[in-house]
Amino acid sequence: MYLEKPLIGWGVGRNWPVRYNVSFGILWMTTTLTGLNCVTCGRRFGPDGPWMTCPDCGPDDGILDVQYDLDAVRAGWKAAPLADRPLTHWRYRELLPLEPGSVRDDWRVGWTPVIDASRLAKELGLKQLLLKDEGRNPTASFKDRASSVGVAHALQLNAKTIACASTGNAATSLAGHAALAGMPCVIFVPHTAPEPKLAQLLVFGATVIAVQGSYDQAYQLCSQACEKFGWYNRNCAINPVLVEGKKTGGLEVAEQSASFGGVPDWVAVSVGDGCTIAGVWKGLSEMHQLGVIDRLPRLLGVQAKGVAPIAYALEHGSMPDEVQDGGTVADSINVAVPRNWRKAVNALKEAHGVVVSVDDNQILDAMRTSGRHGVYAEPAAAAALAGVTSAVANGIISGGTGGDRVLAMVTGSGLKDTRAAIQAGGEPIKIEPDLDTLASAIQDRGVIDGAG
Amino acid sequence: MYLEKPLIGWGVGRNWPVRYNVSFGILWMTTTLTGLNCVTCGRRFGPDGPWMTCPDCGPDDGILDVQYDLDAVRAGWKAAPLADRPLTHWRYRELLPLEPGSVRDDWRVGWTPVIDASRLAKELGLKQLLLKDEGRNPTASFKDRASSVGVAHALQLNAKTIACASTGNAATSLAGHAALAGMPCVIFVPHTAPEPKLAQLLVFGATVIAVQGSYDQAYQLCSQACEKFGWYNRNCAINPVLVEGKKTGGLEVAEQSASFGGVPDWVAVSVGDGCTIAGVWKGLSEMHQLGVIDRLPRLLGVQAKGVAPIAYALEHGSMPDEVQDGGTVADSINVAVPRNWRKAVNALKEAHGVVVSVDDNQILDAMRTSGRHGVYAEPAAAAALAGVTSAVANGIISGGTGGDRVLAMVTGSGLKDTRAAIQAGGEPIKIEPDLDTLASAIQDRGVIDGAG
Numbered sequence: 001m002y003l004e005k006p007l008i009g010w011g012v013g014r015n016w017p018v019r020y021n022v023s024f025g026i027l028w029m030t031t032t033l034t035g036l037n038c039v040t041c042g043r044r045f046g047p048d049g050p051w052m053t054c055p056d057c058g059p060d061d062g063i064l065d066v067q068y069d070l071d072a073v074r075a076g077w078k079a080a081p082l083a084d085r086p087l088t089h090w091r092y093r094e095l096l097p098l099e100p101g102s103v104r105d106d107w108r109v110g111w112t113p114v115i116d117a118s119r120l121a122k123e124l125g126l127k128q129l130l131l132k133d134e135g136r137n138p139t140a141s142f143k144d145r146a147s148s149v150g151v152a153h154a155l156q157l158n159a160k161t162i163a164c165a166s167t168g169n170a171a172t173s174l175a176g177h178a179a180l181a182g183m184p185c186v187i188f189v190p191h192t193a194p195e196p197k198l199a200q201l202l203v204f205g206a207t208v209i210a211v212q213g214s215y216d217q218a219y220q221l222c223s224q225a226c227e228k229f230g231w232y233n234r235n236c237a238i239n240p241v242l243v244e245g246k247k248t249g250g251l252e253v254a255e256q257s258a259s260f261g262g263v264p265d266w267v268a269v270s271v272g273d274g275c276t277i278a279g280v281w282k283g284l285s286e287m288h289q290l291g292v293i294d295r296l297p298r299l300l301g302v303q304a305k306g307v308a309p310i311a312y313a314l315e316h317g318s319m320p321d322e323v324q325d326g327g328t329v330a331d332s333i334n335v336a337v338p339r340n341w342r343k344a345v346n347a348l349k350e351a352h353g354v355v356v357s358v359d360d361n362q363i364l365d366a367m368r369t370s371g372r373h374g375v376y377a378e379p380a381a382a383a384a385l386a387g388v389t390s391a392v393a394n395g396i397i398s399g400g401t402g403g404d405r406v407l408a409m410v411t412g413s414g415l416k417d418t419r420a421a422i423q424a425g426g427e428p429i430k431i432e433p434d435l436d437t438l439a440s441a442i443q444d445r446g447v448i449d450g451a452g
Numbered sequence: 453m454y455l456e457k458p459l460i461g462w463g464v465g466r467n468w469p470v471r472y473n474v475s476f477g478i479l480w481m482t483t484t485l486t487g488l489n490c491v492t493c494g495r496r497f498g499p500d501g502p503w504m505t506c507p508d509c510g511p512d513d514g515i516l517d518v519q520y521d522l523d524a525v526r527a528g529w530k531a532a533p534l535a536d537r538p539l540t541h542w543r544y545r546e547l548l549p550l551e552p553g554s555v556r557d558d559w560r561v562g563w564t565p566v567i568d569a570s571r572l573a574k575e576l577g578l579k580q581l582l583l584k585d586e587g588r589n590p591t592a593s594f595k596d597r598a599s600s601v602g603v604a605h606a607l608q609l610n611a612k613t614i615a616c617a618s619t620g621n622a623a624t625s626l627a628g629h630a631a632l633a634g635m636p637c638v639i640f641v642p643h644t645a646p647e648p649k650l651a652q653l654l655v656f657g658a659t660v661i662a663v664q665g666s667y668d669q670a671y672q673l674c675s676q677a678c679e680k681f682g683w684y685n686r687n688c689a690i691n692p693v694l695v696e697g698k699k700t701g702g703l704e705v706a707e708q709s710a711s712f713g714g715v716p717d718w719v720a721v722s723v724g725d726g727c728t729i730a731g732v733w734k735g736l737s738e739m740h741q742l743g744v745i746d747r748l749p750r751l752l753g754v755q756a757k758g759v760a761p762i763a764y765a766l767e768h769g770s771m772p773d774e775v776q777d778g779g780t781v782a783d784s785i786n787v788a789v790p791r792n793w794r795k796a797v798n799a800l801k802e803a804h805g806v807v808v809s810v811d812d813n814q815i816l817d818a819m820r821t822s823g824r825h826g827v828y829a830e831p832a833a834a835a836a837l838a839g840v841t842s843a844v845a846n847g848i849i850s851g852g853t854g855g856d857r858v859l860a861m862v863t864g865s866g867l868k869d870t871r872a873a874i875q876a877g878g879e880p881i882k883i884e885p886d887l888d889t890l891a892s893a894i895q896d897r898g899v900i901d902g903a904g
Contacts, residue, residue, distance in 0.1 A: 087539060106567050108588070113560045119634055136560070136588065139828070140867060161899040180826030182571055184899045191882060196870040202877030203866060205824035207897050209890065210880040217885040224887050229900050372657035374632030376591070414655060415592060415867040418648040425654030428662040430643060433669040435676050438661065445659050447613040447636045448681050 032072040033097045036064040036240060039343070047097075051157070053238050063343060064240040065282075066097050070289055077290075082255065087111040089145055089248035095286060096244055102152040107180060109148045110248050112136045114256050114407070120373045124392055128405035130260055131375050131385075132253065135413030139169070139176040139200075141332075141378075142249060142276060142411040146236065147173035149245030151181050154232035161186060164234040165215070165222040167193040168332055169412055174234050175204035186231065188222040190215045196418070236275040237339035243279045250283020253407060254293045263293045265404035266397055268300040270383040270411060271310050271355065272333035274344030277301055280409065281347035297407070299353035300397070301344070302387030304328030304363070311355040313341045314348050329360040329420050332380035332412060354396050362386040367414065367424040376414035376421075384408040484524040484546045488516040488692060491795070499549075503609070505690050515795060516692040517734075518549050522741055529742075534707065539563040541597055541700035547738060548696055554604040559632060561600045562700050564588045566708050566859070572825045576844055580857035582712055583827050583837075584705065587865030591621070591628040591652075593784075593830075594701060594728060594863040598688065599625035601697030603633050606684035613638060616686040617667070617674035619645040620784055621864055626686050627656035638683065640674040642667045648870070688727040689791035695731045702735020705859060706745045715745045717856035718849055720752040722835040722863060723762050723807065724785035726796025729753055732861065733799035749859070751805035752849070753796070754839030756780030756815070763807040765793045766800050781812040781872050784832035784864060806848050814838040819866065819876040828866035828873075836860040 036045045038054035040061045045054075054062025073094040085091035089110025090103055114132050121129035137144035147170065154162045164174050165188040178185035187201050191210040201208050211218040226233040236242045250267075257263050267284070269277045281299060288296050303311050306326020309319055325336045338344070348355065358366075363379050366386035370377045377385070385408050391397040398404045414421050431437045439448060488497045490506035492513045497506075506514025525546040537543035541562025542555055566584050573581035589596035599622065606614045616626050617640040630637035639653050643662040653660050663670040671687075678685040688694045702719075709715050719736070721729045729751060739745050755763050758778020761771055777788045790796070800807065810818075815831050818838035822829045829837070837860050843849040850856045866873050883889045891900060 106565055108565045113558055115558050115632075136590070138588070138826075140592070140865070176826055176828065179824055180567075182825075184897070186894070186899055189880070195874055198880055199870065199873035199877035200828065200866065202880065203820055203823035203828060203873050204826070205820070207894060207899060208880035209893075210882045211885045212882065213885040221885045221887065221890060225890060228887060228891075231899070368655055368657070371655035372631055373634075374590075374628055374656070376628065376652065376655060413592070413867070414652065415865070418651065418870060421651035421655050422647055425651035428641070428650055428654065428660035430662045430664065433663045433665040433673045435673065435680060438673060438677055439680075441661075442638070442659060445636070447638055447659060447683070 030093065030100055031097055032069040032076070032094045034067045034069050036066055039063045039065050051153075051239070051241065052233070059238050063238075063340070066240050066244050068095055070286070073290060089245075089252065092248055092251050095247075095251065096149060097241060098149065098152050099156055102156040104180060107138070107148050107177065109137055109144050111252060114260065115373075115375060116260060117373050117375075120369065124389060125399035125403075126392065126397070126406055127401055127403045128261065128264070129388070130264065130405075130407040131370065131373075131410050132249075132407060133375055134249070134381070134409060134411045135376065135415075137173075139173045140413035140416060141169035141173060142246070142409065143169040143173040144177070145248050146170070146242040146245035146279075147177045147234065150174065150232070150234045150239070150242050151177040151183060153241045154183065155181060157232065159230070159232035160184065161229065162232040162234055163188070163222055163226055165189070165219040167197045169416065170234070170236070172197070172200050172204075175201045175206040178206065179204045186225070188218040190218050236273065243275060243282060246276055246279025247283035247286070249276075249409065250280040251287055252283075253280070254284055254287035257293070257407070261405065263295055264297050264407040266300050266388075266406045267297045268302060268384045268388050268406060268408040270330070270333050270380050270387070270409075271301040271303050271344060272335040272380070273338040274310055274340035276411065278340060278343035278347045281351055285350070296351065299348055299351035300387055300391055301348055301353055301355040302383050303355060303357045304330050304333055304383065305357045305359040307334050307336050308355070308357040309336065309338055310341050310344050311357050313345050314353070314355050317345075328363070328379075329423065330363050330379035330383050331417065332378065333383060354391065356387045356390050356394070356396065358383055358386040358390055362390065364420070364424040367420065370410065371414070375410055377410045378412040378414050378416045379420045381410040381412045384410065482545065482552055483549055484521040484528065485549045486519045486521050488518055491515045491517050503605075503691070503693065504685070511690055515690075515792070518692050518696050520547055522738070525742060541697075541704065544700055544703050547699075547703065548601060549693060550601065550604050551608055554608040556632060559590070559600050559629065561589055561596050563704060566712065567825075567827060568712060569825050569827075572821065576841060577851035578844060578849070578858055579853055579855045580713065580716070581840070582716060582857075582859040583822065583825075583862050584701075584859060585827055586701070586833070586861060586863050587828065587830075587867075589625075591625045592865035592868060593621035593625060594698070594861065595621040595625040596629070597700050598622070598694040598697035598731075599629045599686065602626065602684070602686045602691065602694050603629040603635060605693045606635065607633060609684065611682070611684035612636065613681065614684040614686055615640070615674055615678055617641070617671040619649045621868065622686070622688070624649070624652050624656075627653045627658040630658065631656045638677070640670040642670050688725065695727060695734060698728055698731025699735035699738070701728075701861060702732040702737075703739055704735075705732070706736055706739035709745070709859070713857065715747055716749050716859040718752050718840075718858045719749045720754060720836045720840050720858060720860040722782070722785050722832050722839070723753040723755050723796060724787040724832070725790040726762055726792035728863065730792060730795035730799045733803055737802070748803065751800055751803035752839055752843055753800055753805055753807040754835050755807060755809045756782050756785055756835065757809045757811040759786055759788050760807070760809040761788065761790055762793050762796050763809050765797050766805070766807050769797075780815070780831075781875065782815050782831035782835050783869065784830065785835060806843065808839045808842050808846070808848065810835055810838040810842055814842065816872070816876040819872065822862065823866070827862055829862045830864040830866050830868045831872045833862040833864045836862065
């Protein structure tokens with residue numbers, strides 16, 4: 001199905017707002033992929049891969065990083081300016097390891113709105129606060145960036161089936177994009193996974209395997225099955241392609257910030273396994289190297305207090321000896337043993353970054369705060385805002401009108417986690433159906449303009 | 453907050469993909485509003501209103517319809533082509549009763565994706581099936597169109613507070629847009645409203661009044677409060693502005709269909725109180741009068757079997773004597789006494805329309821079907837697809853490669869109704885963590901390519 005439309009691009013600059021669905025796939029404008037580097041031993045590989053981990057360093061240490069020809073990117077953007085391209089993350093096709101034809105032109109991923117939360121900035125004493133609402137992606141989270149690129153890459157490699165082990169946003173976004181592409185998808189979950197999350201996967205038509213065991217056993221079975229059956233493995237920890245999808249978040253921040261007074265001083269991202277913050281940083285760095293932005297922001301990594309191994313690693317250069325497993329309401333960053341901590345720590349160091357940790361009350365507070373300004377965030381997404389609040393209070397971020405400008409990545413929609421929303425929401429005002437009762441019940445709410 | 457940015461528009465055609473956030477509010481291009489007509493007595497009112505119901509015909513019958521100067525619209529679209537405008541429903545500003553400055557330029561409502569579900573079309577024996585995914589709106593439903601226009605209109609009238617009685621998508625979208633605008637919002641709900649729906653309203657910062665009484669009592673108290681306290685009443689049944697928001701769904705169908713072989717033969721919409729289908733029809737009709745499309749589609753209205761008063765009204769010209777209240781899993785169209793049945797029936801008649809009714813099993817089936825093709829639909833949204841399936845089976849819609857082309861409005865995201873998704877989703881495959889067990893458990897799933 002993904003190849004059924006003619007891949008045409010001419011006349012696109014003027015017509016695509018009407019014909020956006022045929023605007024992808026300009027054949028003379030494609031990836032500038034040069035190959036992959038091992039981040040541990042530095043070994044270089046050509047464009048043919050391997051497309052998982054470095055064979056010399058093994059699956060734990062041999063994380064590969066995808067490389068491009070930035071001169072060719074510059075030339076491509078000069079020939080066909082970004083300003084004339086579709087408002088999706090596919091606009092950055094020179095910086096993705098994909099060939100035309102791998103991508104369905106109606107996968108509208110990315111180019112999520114940036115909301116200038118000026119009232120909230122004032123409340124927090126910030127010069128500027130921007131919220132990038134990743135909940136507007138197809139399955140309502142940042143992970144759609146990675147999964148869409150993963151599915152496209154799987155198609156390119158002629159994989160017949162794609163798989164992952166997860167119950168969170170990674171799984172949902174994979175199931176959704178596999179369904180769009182018409183590609184069979186297998187999701188491995190521990191048998192304890194909550195029903196609402198399973199429901200969405202099943203409605204998307206994924207084959208869901210509930211493993212009678214731990215998450216680690218589900219993960220292992222997934223890896224074995226991928227190897228044995230030739231399935232494409234959508235796992236950020238070992239698959240370098242997924243970070244390429246995530247980096248589009250950073251590419252967009254760089255491009256969109258031109259509308260808001262230039263590059264922010266800080267980009268705040270909540271941190272679980274470390275892939276997202278590393279991806280965002282890669283995107284920002286590439287835009288800096290390409291000259292789209294003239295300086296780089298600092299990174300504010302935000303972890304949950306009970307599960308903050310990357311905060312420890314940034315300080316000590318290693319994982320903590322004892323696994324911190326205090327739990328958090330923010331499911332999506334509840335990662336006690338992050339696989340990509342090195343990538344995250346490297347990004348944070350390069351970015352003169354800071355990691356702050358916030359507790360569940362701060363996270364629920366931030367859900368209410370962003371909601372009151374029109375952005376419904378899941379707990380892990382609200383954590384980024386909670387981190388900003390905490391960093392202002394601690395003097396890490398400079399407040400005041402002469403202070404710092406901040407962008408927070410709101411990585412997923414509140415619709416994803418009803419239970420947390422109930423905790424954050426509080427209680428309605430219960431009254432009898434009577435106007436006078438109403439008037440006295442709400443008199444301190446500022447909605448009765450002296451008219452009550 | 454909504455007025456804080458300069459309203460500039462020059463140079464917008466080329467630059468807005470980068471600077472979309474300042475692209476709204478071209479001062480020389482504004483509404484072409486001429487006034488309102490009473491749909492019952494035909495009395496005409498000027499642009500100053502009244503902006504609720506006709507004083508001669510009263511709140512039950514005196515529904516007003518907003519009128520525009522279509523010659524001025526044509527001139528405006530020639531001067532500043534639609535193709536150069538932002539990809540939101542604000543692109544149709546000449547056809548909305550709003551003045552520049554009422555709208556926040558970062559309210560990204562509308563221009564939702566149209567997905568060419570060609571595999572599904574083949575399954576259903578249809579020439580073409582398009583799914584318009586309204587779940588991609590800011591609070592994940594079609595109702596964002598109406599609420600965003602309602603909030604903008606309230607700002608324009610200098611209202612200080614906006615209110616409605618609902619627990620569904622109308623309330624959520626109102627709370628979300630009021631929060632974006634920084635406008636206080638009061639939502640009246642019966643005290644029996646389910647907690648997850650209240651949670652979202654409360655997180656958005658709405659004042660939620662849980663009335664110890666029925667929905668009707670909540671509705672009455674809301675109306676009284678709006679009158680007494682001067683609040684803006686966001687209620688589709690009496691407020692003519694909201695249909696103007698809903699019609700943008702029809703405007704978009706007309707414009708976007710150019711990319712898919714022209715106007716579809718049928719547009720399928722699920723029907724509750726009748727406002728949505730009437731709004732979509734108004735948009736299509738205006739685009740036909742403006743010459744953007746050269747013919748009109750037929751409408752397929754879809755009701756739930758237990759609650760189908762508009763199916764009855766289309767046949768008999770009146771509401772049924774006895775209230776049908778059989779209930780349905782499709783919450784958003786569970787309306788036993790629709791206020792706007794006349795508007796819906798008029799639209800259906802003009803459109804040579806047909807109403808079909810589907811039961812809960814058909815609706816849950818359609819949730820799974822659209823999910824398997826990458827669109828996660830709430831039950832009322834899936835109902836439109838269930839109706840299409842039923843209409844093909846009954847010969848209302850012509851199947852086959854020489855048959856009809858159909859667009860179904862998918863009016864809300866499946867994330868809105870986890871309980872229904874659990875009903876629709878089915879069960880995962882439970883196994884021990886063992887590769888051979890896995891292989892035999894999934895051998896009939898088409899994911900083991902003879903390699904097992």
